[in-house]
Amino acid sequence: MTNTGIFKLAIASGKGGTGKTLLSTNLADYLAQKQAVLLADMDVEEPNDALFFDAENKVITPQYKMIPDWQSDRCTLCGDCTRHCKFHAVIRLGDFVMVFNELCHSCYACSDLCPEQALPMKPYRMGETSHQLLNQLQLVESRLDVGQEQAVPLIYATQKYIRELENKPAIQILDCPPGTSCPVVAAVDEADFVLLVTEPTPFGLNDLKLAVDTMRQIDKAFAVVINRQGMGDDAVENWCENEGVKIAARIPYDRQLAEQYAAAKLAWRKNTALRKALEELAVLIQQKQVQYA
């Protein structure tokens, strides 16, 4: 547990479009019938969790990252900054230095190592975080500004935002970006447990293997949720069994469920199969809460 008494559940996947948001929004809403829950959309490049809830009383907080601000009057053009920058975000062109804000990883190397202190850091807006309270559900959603290339700094800023909330629900659900690259690793960073959502297709299996490999490398406890069960084949089930990977729940393939989701409705209220899957996950969450407490 990263915070006493708080259980953080990340919902991730290798493949995109397997049902992370379907599961995150429905699970959060389902659990919030009985207890305080926080749902955070960590897919800052294209967040959509808030579409499923009423958009009232949103509190918007701008988010900044720190970037170096070149001071021509102090600079001696020694070029140290360009050699220190691993991301080529600071380059020297003749008698001036250019900083590329989108490439900067806010590592402070150029700034701290500049012998003339000619690169002081200054805040640079990268996006915003919205926060709203819907009965027992707290919804946090971060969104990168158009043109911003880096999701990771905003994901970390969102985690900090959540850590600093006054009322922190004991259950926090983190809807993660797809894939297995830096944004996913950042989004599951503080999670106590990860649910990997997949689908029973060759694509789902291929990307599930990558996601499982990632979770093992970063030492995260995880289980699998199979969405759209009944389509495709048994390869995911068989692979999980051979690998000793637990399948925590299965959501049957159902056209009506897809229609409800596409209409931004929380389908669990009407869909018994989905509700049953959520009930199973609620039991698992209770067990894990005890285990990690």
Add this chain to the structure above:
Amino acid sequence: MRIAFTSAGTSWEAQIDPRFGRTAYLVLFNEETAQLEVHDNSAVQADAHGAGTATAQRIYELHPDVLITGNGPGDTASKALKNLHMRIYVEAHNMSLKEAYEKYKKQELKAL
């Protein structure tokens, strides 16, 4: 005139590398001395990000009058190159350096 090429190889027969930031070599031809100068740009392959700005800086240090390349620089590299007084010609891929140079002399290359 000093003419720079993004190049897949090290001679006149080499193909133009269509990539700007991740070009394998930067080849510089000095018309006054008729010398061909080869600069290995492979170090940039190890970088996940910022290849465009790194190569822009390298080109700046070579201070050519003309750059002949393929796809052309991306947005970020273009911002860096704006500060250089250098003519840029693009869409010279599928040509050897020699062919590209001849087309440049005949003013048949597309200016950026």
